[in-house]
Amino acid sequence: MVIPLTGIGTSIVGIAALKYAWAKPGHLRPYAISGGWVLLGLALFFFARSLGGEIGVPVGATFICVTALAFALANIEVRPQKVRREREAVIDPAARKKVWWRGTLRVLLAGPLSGAAAFGVGTALSTKLPMEPVNAVAIGGLMVPLIWGAGMAWTLSDGKILRAFTVLLVVCAVSYPLAFLF
Known part of the structure; x- marks a missing residue:
């Protein structure tokens, strides 16, 4: 039971490290990127170890993707809509008598x-x-x-x-x- 929880935790921390490297460029950025990818690799290893290679790797990859999606959704920024000017009316088709x-x-x-x-x-x-x-x-x-x-x-x-x-x-x-x- 500890190994799947370790896989979940390492994937969350790995995605958080990659998010930090993306959001805060600085002198720690290369370490955050490499550490994030290492943690994601370890997460896949832990999922494969607990569920088996055939099931654990796809489940781990799916969990990593869902975690990354959750991080992306948590950072949605809602901006006010711009006021759009009205467009000109569409040109009417050829004025023909309907037959x-x-x-x-x-x-x-x-x-x-x-x-x-x-x-x-x-x-x-x-x-x-x-x-x-x-x-x-x-x-x-x-x-x-x-x-x-x-x-x-x-x-x-x-x-x-x-x-x-x-x-x-x-x-x-x-x-x-x-x-x-x-």
Whole structure:
């Protein structure tokens, strides 16, 4: 029972020595740093001795971390918040008349059409990259979510729906024949 308590005590004193070395730089600082690390090593030794090496070392390391966290939390300094100036209002999106078909078209472009374009590019990459088939399939497969996300973000942020529609159709029209025909 004495050995685990010794491990607890040496870890607390070791962390306190390191805290002292951090807070009070002076001529004792090198001794406090080296003494703190030696005490932490001894704490691990005492935990390993009392609980066994497989359990004692992780328990000791965890206790040292929790002790250091307690020392850090004990020194929290709450400062008054600065008065912030108010920011200017956010610029409104393009003043357009809200039309139901526009939102529906954006959803169709961002979801299925961007996905179709991403799958087409991924398939084309998988079939046409000059490398081992396993690597080509991995690269093509990993590119699909990236391209799909980029297509979604671009489609939803672009002000011109027809441009997004045209580009996604062109990507589909080029990638699928490239993947399956050539």
